[in-house]
Amino acid sequence: MTHREVFLQNVAQTSDFPLALEIEKAEGIYLYGKNGVKYMDLISGIGVSNVGHRHPNVVNAIKTQVDKYMHLMVYGEYVQQPQVLLAQALAKTLANYRTATGYVLDNVYFTNSGTEAVEGAMKLAKRFTGRTEIVSCNRSYHGSTQGALSLGEEHFRRNFRPLLPAITKIERNQLIDLEKITTQTAAVIFEPVGGESGVRPADEVYLKELRKRCNEVGTLLIFDEVQSGFGRTGSFWAFEQYDVVPDILLCAKGMGGGMPIGAFIAPQQIMAVFKDNPILGHITTFGGHPVSCAASLATLNTIHDDNLLAEVEKKASLFRELLVHPAIKEIRHKGLMMAVEFEDFDTLKAIIDKAISKGVITDWFLYCDNSMRIAPPLIITEEEIRQACEIILDSIV
Numbered sequence: 252m253t254h255r256e257v258f259l260q261n262v263a264q265t266s267d268f269p270l271a272l273e274i275e276k277a278e279g280i281y282l283y284g285k286n287g288v289k290y291m292d293l294i295s296g297i298g299v300s301n302v303g304h305r306h307p308n309v310v311n312a313i314k315t316q317v318d319k320y321m322h323l324m325v326y327g328e329y330v331q332q333p334q335v336l337l338a339q340a341l342a343k344t345l346a347n348y349r350t351a352t353g354y355v356l357d358n359v360y361f362t363n364s365g366t367e368a369v370e371g372a373m374k375l376a377k378r379f380t381g382r383t384e385i386v387s388c389n390r391s392y393h394g395s396t397q398g399a400l401s402l403g404e405e406h407f408r409r410n411f412r413p414l415l416p417a418i419t420k421i422e423r424n425q426l427i428d429l430e431k432i433t434t435q436t437a438a439v440i441f442e443p444v445g446g447e448s449g450v451r452p453a454d455e456v457y458l459k460e461l462r463k464r465c466n467e468v469g470t471l472l473i474f475d476e477v478q479s480g481f482g483r484t485g486s487f488w489a490f491e492q493y494d495v496v497p498d499i500l501l502c503a504k505g506m507g508g509g510m511p512i513g514a515f516i517a518p519q520q521i522m523a524v525f526k527d528n529p530i531l532g533h534i535t536t537f538g539g540h541p542v543s544c545a546a547s548l549a550t551l552n553t554i555h556d557d558n559l560l561a562e563v564e565k566k567a568s569l570f571r572e573l574l575v576h577p578a579i580k581e582i583r584h585k586g587l588m589m590a591v592e593f594e595d596f597d598t599l600k601a602i603i604d605k606a607i608s609k610g611v612i613t614d615w616f617l618y619c620d621n622s623m624r625i626a627p628p629l630i631i632t633e634e635e636i637r638q639a640c641e642i643i644l645d646s647i648v
């Protein structure tokens with residue numbers, strides 16, 4: 252049987268995807284295919300390998316933890332040090348910020364994925380506020396389970412109705428739409444940097460007005476930093492570049508340094524509604540897996556110890572400086588979360604295919620198929636950026 256026959260995630264029959272490159276090894280910013288073919292990974296497995304593939308600190312942390320224990324029991328049942336240490340480290344990254352109600356984001360619930368973090372956060376907001384409605388933005392992506400899917404685009408939702416009722420969609424950056432957030436709204440879920448819409452950094456004035464509106468009507472503001480968190484945008488959290496603090500913060504992807512893990516993080520005062528009776532809150536067997544937590548802690552420490560945030564903006568500027576060509580319409584970015592816009596999908600696809608044949612892997616976005624996704628591991632060097640940009644420019648036909 253071929254890979255297309257046995258493995259559904261690989262099965263799309265269109266010529267557009269998947270790449271179906273057979274990778275034998277990954278290291279740093281490189282993927283190694285069959286017969287020693289070497290690719291530069293400019294997308295980090297979709298914003299995951301922020302510290303590079305198989306970072307030695309992450310690999311060592313995994314090995315050390317595997318030698319102690321792996322899964323012991325459903326999350327929360329026993330005290331597992333990797334979870335405690337990671338929760339403490341995450342809280343430390345947030346200790347200087349206060350929510351609009353003066354709380355600190357100091358309580359973590361670990362999940363398996365970004366989507367599960369979204370689901371948990373929606374449940375938490377409903378329990379805390381006693382309200383039923385959730386507001387999300389047009390062209391936002393929050394995941395693919397039926398709750399998260401309810402928040403997303405119609406194209407992805409339409410085959411799966413009935414989905415969650417009481418979801419209101421608003422247009423990003425449109426102040427008039429803030430009126431749709433009312434005293435019935437449990438939470439607004441918002442990506443500070445829109446990911447799958449093709450890298451859309453929030454407008455700071457809008458974000459402040461959004462925060463203000465939520466305060467006025469007693470609605471919780473959830474920031475989905477699944478894609479923008481863990482250093483991707485040049486600060487540990489993207490929201491740090493705005494003067495706006497969420498009530499609930501979501502992360503996943505880059506968090507695990509290549510291992511599966513996510514989290515929703517909220518102040519003790521909000522999370523308390525789940526603590527009274529945890530089994531009526533959220534339950535997960537593998538969420539906060541100790542090996543993933545160990546990998547995540549090593550990732551977080553590496554970002555800080557290796558000062559990876561310091562160079563992000565400089566590296567992003569170098570991409571901007573080098574990627575100049577009449578075919579390039581626009582570059583949008585926050586740190587190393589970048590979108591390079593071309594005329595249309597066909598133009599972009601031809602460039603992506605050619606660049607891959609020359610050893611550079613890029614991609615497009617779920618909701619934006621005329622823009623090239625560039626989100627390399629933060630460890631990429633200036634020399635590698637130069638090589639990558641040369642290949643991309645050479646691939647423009």
Ligand code: PMP
Nearest residue numbers: 364365366392393394446477478
């Ligand atoms: N939120 C955002 C902003 C995302 O980009 C994604 C994944 N692309 C998700 C949630 C879902 O995360 P996961 O695939 O880990 O479930």
